[in-house]
Amino acid sequence: MKIIIAGAGAMGSRFGLMLHQAGNEVTLVDGWQDHVKAIKENGLKANFNGEEVTAHLAIEWQQELSSLKTETELVVLFTKAMQLDQMLQDIQPVLSENTKVLCLLNGIGHEDIIASYVPEQNIFIGNTMWTAGIEGPGRVKLFGEGSVELQNFAKGQEEAAIELAKILSQAGLNAKYSDNILYSIYRKACVNGTMNGLCTILDTNMAGFGATKFADEMVTKIVNEFAEIAAQEEVFLDVEEVIAHIETCFDPELIGLHYPSMYQDLIKHNRLTEIDYINGAVSRKGKKYHVPTPYCDFLTQLIHSKEEILHAQ
Amino acid sequence: MKIIIAGAGAMGSRFGLMLHQAGNEVTLVDGWQDHVKAIKENGLKANFNGEEVTAHLAIEWQQELSSLKTETELVVLFTKAMQLDQMLQDIQPVLSENTKVLCLLNGIGHEDIIASYVPEQNIFIGNTMWTAGIEGPGRVKLFGEGSVELQNFAKGQEEAAIELAKILSQAGLNAKYSDNILYSIYRKACVNGTMNGLCTILDTNMAGFGATKFADEMVTKIVNEFAEIAAQEEVFLDVEEVIAHIETCFDPELIGLHYPSMYQDLIKHNRLTEIDYINGAVSRKGKKYHVPTPYCDFLTQLIHSKEEILHAQ
Helix, strand or coil: CEEEEECCCHHHHHHHHHHHHCCCEEEEEECCHHHHHHHHHHCEEEEECCEEEEECCEEEEHHHHHHCCCCCCEEEECCCHHHHHHHHHHCHHHCCCCCEEEECCCCCCHHHHHCCCCCHHHEEEEEECCCCEEEECCEEEECCCCCEEEEECCCCCHHHHHHHHHHHHHCCCCEEECCCHHHHHHHHHHHHHHHHHHHHHHCCCHHHHHCCCCHHHHHHHHHHHHHHHHHHCCCCCCHHHHHHHHHHHHCCCCCCCCCCHHHHHHHHCCCCCCHHHCHHHHHHHHHHHCCCCHHHHHHHHHHHHHHHHCCCC | CEEEEECCCHHHHHHHHHHHHCCCEEEEEECCHHHHHHHHHHCEEEEECCEEEEECCEEEEHHHHHHCCCCCCEEEECCCHHHHHHHHHHCHHHCCCCCEEEECCCCCCHHHHHCCCCCHHHEEEEEECCCCEEEECCEEEECCCCCEEEEECCCCCHHHHHHHHHHHHHCCCCEEECCCHHHHHHHHHHHHHHHHHHHHHHCCCHHHHHCCCCHHHHHHHHHHHHHHHHHHCCCCCCHHHHHHHHHHHHCCCCCCCCCCHHHHHHHHCCCCCCHHHCHHHHHHHHHHHCCCCHHHHHHHHHHHHHHHHCCCC
């Protein structure tokens, strides 16, 4: 299958590499020039569960896609949320009316943006539990196991979604069709909507946050706001289960000592965060549905202020 | 006049010193042993507008007040808010049924605590614009000018309040009677309820916070919560004026480069904050009056979490 991975960061590289190894014709597309150059010259280098792998994958710089002549069958979107719109503009030349577009970004509400560039029947949305890390231009670290859930965005495309899941699974990506992908997306967004912003603003890891007296109260308030917004979209979260799931992150013997990705982006690397696509998305939807979401509003504002104070880029 | 200054930190020392210099019989009371010992041995040392002053003021350790035999006419409360209750318990032996008690603490709602120890007709509440700094045990720095406003808590005690203001003014403390002290207290609490918590959680000074895009929106949300609670107590804040007043703090040519007291307490000195008597008081009153105060709730929770994470004491 002819596949473009739009956004070849850590996760995009994992999916690109595994789909390539399974025999698909994969092209990576990315906006980071050093990364593109390194992969063009030396291939993608991965520490893949302890084994050193070099994959000679095609890669293109996203500003120069017009020269790319390919009848793309599938695009997998894996940008940072704030880069999604630009990527969709840049990949226009390689989209045909039959190109399927699978969105695996973190956060909620991306389908609204994708729908302005892609016909609804071609949109598929998903959620992944795989992890990946980038170690430098052209180098990634891929450890552990994961899974993917995905669903068609437009009614009537169930078979196409099942087919997509099969292609990913043939590459070892452990994908399955979901008949309620929004539930999984909202559930995962609740984890990100609490751990990311709160650990970042409090400058601590998940165990450090979880040990504080008001942790449960803050998590509960935020998850309830997510749940009220989800309910407006006919997604009915099991709030207690979601809170219990989030609070397993506090355990220092599990992943409690880990600093969430937003912390790493902003505090460690001075990068802009994805807050607008997590708590900020809930705030925007809250305004749209006339549902108050003060905790998400305030947390979004605090994170944006912190970005400005740290001159994040 | 026989006066006890209950809480002889920076501000208590200023009031004690000035009232002493004006000929009153002043006794300081404090819980910090090194400070008490230094003043007992060497007097209170002050840099008073550039001049070195040593005042041989009486001082007692608050845990040992039972031996203090004095018919106290006035107690001026100047503890940290979270030490108020303990101080009121400790000064019981020196209170008579005629002892007036003037509360000049920062924050709101202290009268509820005081009223469980002192008859209402003896309670006076006030607000001061004086500043003071402590430099070490027995040493303070007193610069600039200030003022005091105060009012009787119980109806019918207006004359006594006017008399109290006169005594303070005779000591140069520039005090006047107010017929709406709660307005001044709420207005000042709005400054503390925004600058203190927000600069502390964002780890920045007032100019740094003020320069961020969402500063005005966060300040506006918080001030509106204070105003809704104040309105429940028949105090009607001019919200626009209060916000404009707060936002003068952003100016780096005025006090913008200053880090608010809560920042200094928590981030610099790892001390517990007064958040429960500022935003936390609004939260408690919100529950009592059934008025939602989510920004104050969340900010109080964040500051308490930060206290725990930093092991503040």
